[in-house]
Amino acid sequence: xxxRAVTCTGADDKTKLDDLAALSQEYPFVEWGLMLSAxxxxxxxxxxxxxxxxxxxxxxxxxxxxxxxxxxIDVAENQGNPLEAALQVIRGSKRIQINLFADIxxxxxxxxxxxxxxxxxxxxxxxxxxxxxxPAVEIARDSQHSGSAVFLHDxxxxxxxxxxxxxxxxxxxxxxAGGIRPENIKEKLEQIEDLGFDNPFWIDLxxxxxxxxxxxxxxxxxxxxxxxxxxxxxxxxxx
Numbered sequence: 001x002x003x004r005a006v007t008c009t010g011a012d013d014k015t016k017l018d019d020l021a022a023l024s025q026e027y028p029f030v031e032w033g034l035m036l037s038a039x040x041x042x043x044x045x046x047x048x049x050x051x052x053x054x055x056x057x058x059x060x061x062x063x064x065x066x067x068x069x070x071x072x073i074d075v076a077e078n079q080g081n082p083l084e085a086a087l088q089v090i091r092g093s094k095r096i097q098i099n100l101f102a103d104i105x106x107x108x109x110x111x112x113x114x115x116x117x118x119x120x121x122x123x124x125x126x127x128x129x130x131x132x133x134x135p136a137v138e139i140a141r142d143s144q145h146s147g148s149a150v151f152l153h154d155x156x157x158x159x160x161x162x163x164x165x166x167x168x169x170x171x172x173x174x175x176x177a178g179g180i181r182p183e184n185i186k187e188k189l190e191q192i193e194d195l196g197f198d199n200p201f202w203i204d205l206x207x208x209x210x211x212x213x214x215x216x217x218x219x220x221x222x223x224x225x226x227x228x229x230x231x232x233x234x235x236x237x238x239x
Contacts, residue, residue: 001193003230005202005237006223007064007175009033012045012215013052017059019217024061027224029237031062033097033204034090038070045213046206050089057091062237064095064126083117083125097126097152118148126175129153129168152204154178167195174201181208182223189230200235203227 011020011032024030034056035047042049048056056063065086074082083096096118118125129151152175153168165188168174180188180203192201209219231237 001189001230002198002200002232003189003203003227004173004200004232004235005029005031005062006227006231007031007033007202007204008209008220008223009066009204009206010035010046010210010215011052011056012048013042014045015048015052015215015217017055020056021059021061023217023221023224024059027228028062029228029231029233030220030224031064031095031202031237032056033064033066033206034093035066035068036086036089037068040068046210053090057089057093060092063090063093064097065090065093066097066099068099081117083121083123087121087123093123095124095126095150097128099128124173125149126152129174150174152177165191165195168197168199168201172199174199175204176201177204177206179208180205182219182226185223185226189227200232202237 006027006029008030009032011034020032024032034053035041036053037044037047040047041053067082067086074080086096087093125148127149150173151168153166154177165176165178168176174197176188176192185203188203192203205223209216209223211219
């Protein structure tokens with residue numbers, strides 16, 4: 001098994017940052033996925049305020065930015081500089097996930113629009129790989145510049161419910177999400193291993209580490225403690 005990182009998405013304004021930093025110290029393979037939205041930041045519980053995002057950036061822990069709604073569309077349409085703006089808010093992030101969901105035309109644009117910008121900013125762009133956008137994913141995979149784009153395979157279609165993992169796009173680094181929780185993490189890793197997939201990968205979870213819609217660091221710690229024996233720690237966590 002070639003598990004490199006665990007992305008725990010959804011830290012919010014109620015998250016105790018000293019505890020988050022302590023978990024990063026104990027589990028250096030953890031990456032904190034931070035939700036960023038043009039309309040929901042600081043309003044929806046899953047979208048921390050700009051002040052909280054800046055504080056997390058000051059911790060110098062592993063983070064990825066998850067861009068949603070208008071800002072995600074702006075990336076695909078090459079409007080303004082949303083990638084650069086996001087990196088100014090959450091300093092030190094090395095990866096940016098673009099959540100476009102069911103919009104095949106914009107997915108096809110996304111790969112072309114982000115290559116040079118991702119290379120310039122020295123970040124990886126994470127693209128969700130669903131059944132509907134596989135043609136666009138295949139285009140990116142076959143590109144000479146596909147190293148700037150990596151793919152997250154969500155078995156639940158973004159709904160946070162359990163589903164069956166499919167064999168992923170053959171890229172250097174891929175992610176798996178969908179119904180992963182502390183209680184079923186070993187089973188989920190077995191499902192990934194059964195795919196016969198040997199490339200480096202990460203797992204991402206959000207709903208499975210919330211309690212009453214609040215990011216739950218106790219669940220996060222339980223997950224990280226369980227998954228630690230399966231993570232390769234002799235290599236870079238996000239490559």
